[in-house]
Amino acid sequence: MFKKSALALTLAAALSFSATAMADTSIGVVNLRLVMFDAPQAHELQQTMVSEFQARQQELQSIETEGQKLAAQIQSGTLKGEQLTNAQRQVAQLQSDFNLKARALQEDQRKRAQELEGRVNSEVQKAINAVSKEKKLDLVLNGTAILTLNNEALNITDAVVENLKKNYKEGSIKNAPAAAAK
Numbered sequence: 001m002f003k004k005s006a007l008a009l010t011l012a013a014a015l016s017f018s019a020t021a022m023a024d025t026s027i028g029v030v031n032l033r034l035v036m037f038d039a040p041q042a043h044e045l046q047q048t049m050v051s052e053f054q055a056r057q058q059e060l061q062s063i064e065t066e067g068q069k070l071a072a073q074i075q076s077g078t079l080k081g082e083q084l085t086n087a088q089r090q091v092a093q094l095q096s097d098f099n100l101k102a103r104a105l106q107e108d109q110r111k112r113a114q115e116l117e118g119r120v121n122s123e124v125q126k127a128i129n130a131v132s133k134e135k136k137l138d139l140v141l142n143g144t145a146i147l148t149l150n151n152e153a154l155n156i157t158d159a160v161v162e163n164l165k166k167n168y169k170e171g172s173i174k175n176a177p178a179a180a181a182k
Helices: 002-023 032-038 040-076 081-134 157-166
Strands: 027-030 139-142
Touching (some): 027 081, 027 157, 032 040, 032 157, 040 081
Parallel strands (some): 027 139
């Protein structure tokens, strides 16, 4: 009985202490999805990815179109003998080239996206830290994990986006040294 009373008193003291500590804690919430949607750095990341890989995407489309034309000729039945054999070999070669180039493109895109995302994430973290320091926040939570936010004053998403816009220099994500992504 004494042990249960002591445990209850200890638990009550711990809860009251944590409630008091939380009352003195200033909290901010940032929705990272919205930040990544609005940040110019994220837009630069997308534009960089498109521009860097556009030529290779077009090359794949060209190979695919050529293969479809040859396949249509084969299906039409107009090719006979050696012409048919050559067309079938050419379709097989185009398919092989397409698969090889598509895999290489996907791998290069994945690596480049990780590198650029690391740079953007670094900039976002700097902006969150700056806003947190400016507003004297003790804790910043990821708003994408919060279901309800009744006090909109806690939401610092717009301030983080404004900080990112204010500190944005065009080309900063694409041209930053690789070490910046770490």
